[in-house]
Structure formats: structure tokens, C-alpha cells
Amino acid sequence: MTLYYFTKDDTSVSNCKGQCSEIWPTFHADNIITTRGFDIKEFKTIIRDDGQKQTTYKGHPLYYFVKDKQAGDIKGQGVNNVWFVLDKKVFEE
Template sequence: MFKQALIGLTLAVSLQALAAPVQMADTPEGAILTNDVGMSLYVFDKDQAGMSNCNDSCADNWPPLAATADDQADGDYGIVTRADGSLQWSYKGQPLYLWKQDMQAGDMSGDGKFGVWHLARP
């Protein structure tokens, strides 16, 4: 009985790790996507579907929403391979990013930055 419960718990934890770490949040700006701790997610106009064009210092300022080799695409949430070989979550083909100047859940200071960064919306 204990072994069966342990296997079920392990399976539940494993499946949870495979899901996209993305949530939807209602904000004064409308519905947006956030990471699993409520930090706003962004998309970059210069990306192409399934490909990130934010690398090097850009990625230092706009950290990619990292995926692991164990993660699996699900529905609108996919995984793209970055130029450096790392993996990144995407929504409907658009790679997802955080903004380094957002300090706490609910911050949305990256929206509209440089005219090419926008809140990710469902």
C-alpha cells in the first residue's frame, strides 16, 4: 500500500514538473500570462515563431522563461531551442521572457519597452 502511494506521488510530482510554468492573471491592463510565482511574462516583436532573437545582453535584461529537457509542450505552450542550445517556453510559438526590472509579482514595467516588448496575453 505504501509503495503504491509513493509511486502515485512520484508520478504526480513528475507530471507537475512537465507542465508549462505559466499562469493567467487578471490585471488592470487585462488578462496576462505570468510565471508560476506571478511575475509578468513578455513577448518580443523581433522574434519569429518558434525562434528567439533575444540573446547575449538582451537575454541578460530579458531572461528567457527556461524549460528543461524533461518538459513537454502542451497545447498552446511549446518549447523552443535557443541559439545557445538552452530551452525556452513559448506561447503560440512566441518565446516568453521575464523583465529584469520587474521586482515583484504584479510588476509590468516592461510593457511597451523600446516599442518592441509587450505583455504576453492569453
């Protein structure tokens, strides 16, 4: 499923809580597998205020979007101009 980041998050801190996290469930995986050119070393795990683990990419907490039902869906892209599909180009330095 598509992964998103939230521009209102702080580095390695999720600011999506309560009802937000019902619409934007957190993503966590112990073993990341990527084939799209992402640097595997840039994926980390944080512990949220609610005690859940969440995977980050370059410090940005990652989420799913509840309205995405099939692989490849990107219905969350640009929601409220603060939710965006994870794209390595956005985070290139």
C-alpha cells in the same frame, strides 16, 4: 512573475541574444500551470541557439524582465515599443 514577448522574434525562434538576454531572461517551465484562460496546448518548448530551453506561447518565445521585482510588476510593458506583456487576446485568431 510577468511574462513578455518580443515582436522582433520569429515564430519559435528567439532573436534576443547577448546583452538582450541579460535584460530579458528567458522563461522555461516543463510543467505549465495557468488559470487565466490560456490554452495549455499552445505552450511549447524550443531550443535556443545557445542550447537553452525556452517556453513559447503560440510560437512566441517568452521572457521575464529584469526590472520586474515582484509578482504583478509590468515594468517591461511597451519597452522600445517591441516588448509586451503576454496577453492571450493579442494572439486570438
